[in-house]
Amino acid sequence: MQDNILLGFLMHRPMTGYEVKKAMGGSTEFFFNTSLGSIYPAFGRLEKQTLVKKERRLEQGRAKNVYRITPKGKKHFLAWLEKTPKLANIREESLLKMFFYEHADAPTRGRHVREYIDAVEGRLAELISLRDGLRGSKAGRYRISTLDFGIEFYRFQRRWYEKFLESLGNEAI
Amino acid sequence: MQDNILLGFLMHRPMTGYEVKKAMGGSTEFFFNTSLGSIYPAFGRLEKQTLVKKERRLEQGRAKNVYRITPKGKKHFLAWLEKTPKLANIREESLLKMFFYEHADAPTRGRHVREYIDAVEGRLAELISLRDGLRGSKAGRYRISTLDFGIEFYRFQRRWYEKFLESLGNEAI
DNA sequence: ACTTGCATGTAAGTCGTTACATGATTGT
């Protein structure tokens, strides 16, 4: 899957590994992010499969490895893109701990939920300021859609955990 | 993290790897699931750390490896449980494809979203029937909370994707 | 006889992270 994201970024323009990593910031980083230590080997694999082509460039006296997607790479990416995405599993540590909350005491449960809500609000603020920055820009509508999903998702979480916190207040201690 | 879930299940009673796997079904499987090929080696590691103790039992002429959590294991589990959970990242293939939707055509986008909503509805039906089965049972309230979160989460997704589908209908093709 | 479920484990492979290692350029 990671390979297809890299190809997706190269659909826009040829890039270095470092540039792809930067491009993820503020765009995919909230639902997909990957480290440089993962990107460079991935480009190596993609090159072996001739899905990308490495171009050695000298810019400002610095050697760069710019990767360009090949026609075969485009076909590969579009074939992946066409397939209906699989339903995502929830995989949250917070739910896992909640599942075992009978083993924690009431103050711990309350603290968890309050701190979790704080974290949700922090993330929410980031996403909202990101979207505000995109207003009036030429950013694609689908990029904005992913951001909107993120914002609504964290709002949903905030609502849910606030209600949960209330219900904890009513628990018999 | 996986290790702590195994310990969490053993907090209830000593179990075999197979039993833990079964216990996940209908309880944690919607937000955490793991394969037997992962559970058995994990118990081996936990035993080396003396967090669990293997007990060889003969039941119905069959040899079983029943694992019991040790006092040290309990301490380890409770220490993990106490720490505030980290904010979960969204990591959904559907959002990733959405991000690149300018490269797909309108019928593909529509098909994706409709099929995704179908999958969400299927999952929702599973969760709702699970919860209905839990009504009146002695199931812990926190286990029910995790289920409720799941149900509300998939309802949120259904709403969001239905609105998104509508907005796709209005797109300039 | 056959299939399903119980039960345990290993091996190979995928996917990804963090830390290590290096070095140039740009801005203060």
Added chain:
DNA sequence: ACAATCATGTAACGACTTACATGCAAGT
């Protein structure tokens, strides 16, 4: 001079999955 950013890569490790391999017991 110093820090930050640009830029590339490797090594070690961790977490997990699927497939392989085995075998008994219970139900049909």
